[in-house]
Amino acid sequence: MTGLVLRELRLAAAGGAAFLPLVFFLLVATLFPFAVGPDGPLLARTGGGALWMAALLAALLPVDRLIEPDRAAGVLDQLALRGMSEEMVALAKLAGHWLSFGPPLMLAAIPAAALMKLPADVLLRLELGLLIGTPGLAALTLGVAALTAGLRRGGALAGLLMLPLAVPLLIFGAGYLERGGGSGALQWLGAISLLLVAGAPFVAGAAIRASRD
Amino acid sequence: MSLLALDGIACMRGGRLLFEGLDLRLEAGGAALVTGPNGAGKSSLIRLAAGLLRPAAGTVDRAEAALADEHPALDERRRLGDSLAFWVGDPAPGIEAMGLAPLAGMPVRILSTGQRKRAALARVVASGAPLWLLDEPANGLDSDGQKRLEAAMAAHRAAGGAIFAASHQPLALDGAQSVALG
Numbered sequence: 001m002t003g004l005v006l007r008e009l010r011l012a013a014a015g016g017a018a019f020l021p022l023v024f025f026l027l028v029a030t031l032f033p034f035a036v037g038p039d040g041p042l043l044a045r046t047g048g049g050a051l052w053m054a055a056l057l058a059a060l061l062p063v064d065r066l067i068e069p070d071r072a073a074g075v076l077d078q079l080a081l082r083g084m085s086e087e088m089v090a091l092a093k094l095a096g097h098w099l100s101f102g103p104p105l106m107l108a109a110i111p112a113a114a115l116m117k118l119p120a121d122v123l124l125r126l127e128l129g130l131l132i133g134t135p136g137l138a139a140l141t142l143g144v145a146a147l148t149a150g151l152r153r154g155g156a157l158a159g160l161l162m163l164p165l166a167v168p169l170l171i172f173g174a175g176y177l178e179r180g181g182g183s184g185a186l187q188w189l190g191a192i193s194l195l196l197v198a199g200a201p202f203v204a205g206a207a208i209r210a211s212r213d
Numbered sequence: 214m215s216l217l218a219l220d221g222i223a224c225m226r227g228g229r230l231l232f233e234g235l236d237l238r239l240e241a242g243g244a245a246l247v248t249g250p251n252g253a254g255k256s257s258l259i260r261l262a263a264g265l266l267r268p269a270a271g272t273v274d275r276a277e278a279a280l281a282d283e284h285p286a287l288d289e290r291r292r293l294g295d296s297l298a299f300w301v302g303d304p305a306p307g308i309e310a311m312g313l314a315p316l317a318g319m320p321v322r323i324l325s326t327g328q329r330k331r332a333a334l335a336r337v338v339a340s341g342a343p344l345w346l347l348d349e350p351a352n353g354l355d356s357d358g359q360k361r362l363e364a365a366m367a368a369h370r371a372a373g374g375a376i377f378a379a380s381h382q383p384l385a386l387d388g389a390q391s392v393a394l395g
Contacts, residue, residue: 007288007299014290074284077265078300081280212265 008096047116
């Protein structure tokens with residue numbers, strides 16, 4: 001199990017695959033001020049939501065490298081042969097994927113917030129929201145990656161599958177930025193994220209088993 | 214107890230019945246060789262025995278097994294030795310048996326088809342599992358590779374292991390049960 005988590009981290013680091021969502025996230029943060037203009041108050045008001053959207057789209061990028069290469073190479077078969085359940089494999093992959101996705105994204109949010117001229121308290125809420133929301137995003141990515149593994153042009157389908165499911169995370173993540181602690185948005189974000197994290201290993205496990213037939 | 218017991222196995226693939234009523238027992242030191250034309254279900258039978266496919270009917274009971282099929286399941290970017298060590302505690306016996314020692318430090322991505330096949334077989338040899346499931350183990354192997362494979366299989370059976378192999382190429386397995394499909 002630990003070996004599998006470490007392997008996932010190694011795969012993410014290999015060839016800079018883990019940096020792709022990060023660079024994408026920062027790129028959106030850089031482009032957004034160009035699009036809406038250098039109006040500080042407007043940027044500060046809309047920037048947080050834009051960063052949540054960027055995080056959501058960045059979460060979509062690793063979808064084709066999480067499950068499909070291991071399925072095609074027979075790694076998932078060899079793990080099954082060793083008596084490891086598909087759900088455990090998915091859980092290990094989820095842990096490894098989040099470690100290579102969540103914390104780097106939270107780090108990247110600091111320069112991104114500066115580009116958006118976000119005030120310090122909003123940045124703090126963004127970081128807290130990302131800490132709670134990125135496990136849910138990672139779980140969605142994993143589930144969708146398993147569902148689309150083995151399909152041709154699965155990447156395009158993955159976007160269509162994943163983005164609607166990520167809407168609640170976006171609503172409560174961005175809502176918490178604006179309204180703060182009293183609104184209950186953070187609690188909702190946590191509840192949805194927890195639900196996704198708890199459900200994704202079972203969805204992914206069943207999808208991996210189904211892909212063998 | 215048998216190392217592999219198949220009872221009344223039937224296999225459906227894509228709505229088509231490939232075979233049914235298949236029984237097989239493998240004891241320590243035993244071997245079975247599955248033969249048949251392309252598409253007869255040789256690989257499916259191996260995957261059924263591995264537990265990766267569910268039989269349409271019948272039961273599969275097996276001891277701890279190691280599988281070598283057409284997928285090497287090795288990380289392309291890592292060195293061969295490290296990549297094998299992810300799967301088996303000590304890959305040295307397998308690397309030795311399949312003559313891969315000079316390649317152990319090479320990254321997996323530069324290996325040829327035959328070398329990858331040797332690597333997959335090396336994992337089986339080093340696994341220590343009593344039952345070997347081999348799907349077309351001689352595919353892509355040169356004559357030296359085939360000799361090493363046959364020597365490793367003989368040594369495994371002499372040590373009380375069992376081998377369940379599917380091959381369309383001649384494979385030296387003395388006294389193996391024959392399972393003809395199709």
